[in-house]
Amino acid sequence: MISQTAEYALRAMVFLAMNQDNAQVTERIATGTKVPASYLSKVLQSLSRAALVKSQRGLGGGFCLAKAPEETTILEIINAVDPIKRIETCPLDLNSHGVVLCALHKRLDEAIASVEQAFEKTTLKEILAKPTKSVPLCDGASLDK
Amino acid sequence: MISQTAEYALRAMVFLAMNQDNAQVTERIATGTKVPASYLSKVLQSLSRAALVKSQRGLGGGFCLAKAPEETTILEIINAVDPIKRIETCPLDLNSHGVVLCALHKRLDEAIASVEQAFEKTTLKEILAKPTKSVPLCDGASLDK
DNA sequence: TTAATTCTGGATATTTTTATCCAATTATCC
């Protein structure tokens, strides 16, 4: 449903949103999100190319959000690493169907569309603000060392 | 979003629903749904084990629906080959979270839940009955030879 | 300028998903 890569990207973005004060290094994001560092490195690259994070090399460098948390949606994050694909045309390439989907693929696409909508409406800020018992990613203790 | 395998399973089931008169052979279902026959064979096995189709070997054998189209949901079909997994516990295994999901995973799970619900509410019969311009799987001409 | 830090990009490995093939088994027909 949601790929591992997308899950990682979301965690990383939430982590950065929770630690906006200073740039975060890959290694630190990795431990904070329980994502394999070497793979996270690739995920962060994708997020960087999608202009969702800014990267900075060298001492004191790392990653930080490119936009304010209220301006970044879950959908953008997911689409940056593993785009949600709507069903636009008949997957069977049936001539007669053309752009008009049959009932089956119409139903499937509606479901995808609703997920897309839900994700588009949710911003990073909302994730942070929600007063749940559990702080995202956080296991009781504070993340700042 | 929806795996290839699930897509194939849905096509096969719709095909069987549209051809309930007599048992359909793998090869025939394959051409009718544009699914690679050798792989479809495995998919049908899964559907058979899930008791969504009945199989019959030998001459005149093949596959047919195990239940009436109005009693088979899209969700059952998908779950038979590639189960939809809700997020039940924190994917990071954070002690403090336990069963209470953080805002991020709560949102993700809500999306999954809505898809699950939509699929649970849709039966094969509805797929057949919907008066769309495009007949499912069908490219203008009738499927019966 | 040198050393240390950190991202970047490429090569590669591992795992999962998707796909193929075939011998064995079951069923039907003559």
Next chain:
DNA sequence: GGATAATTGGATAAAAATATCCAGAATTAA
């Protein structure tokens, strides 16, 4: 019983997703 038709299950192959590693480039500090 023998021939044919069809699924079953196992072995295997190919492709995609996930993961690892490392040399190179950029940045900072001294």
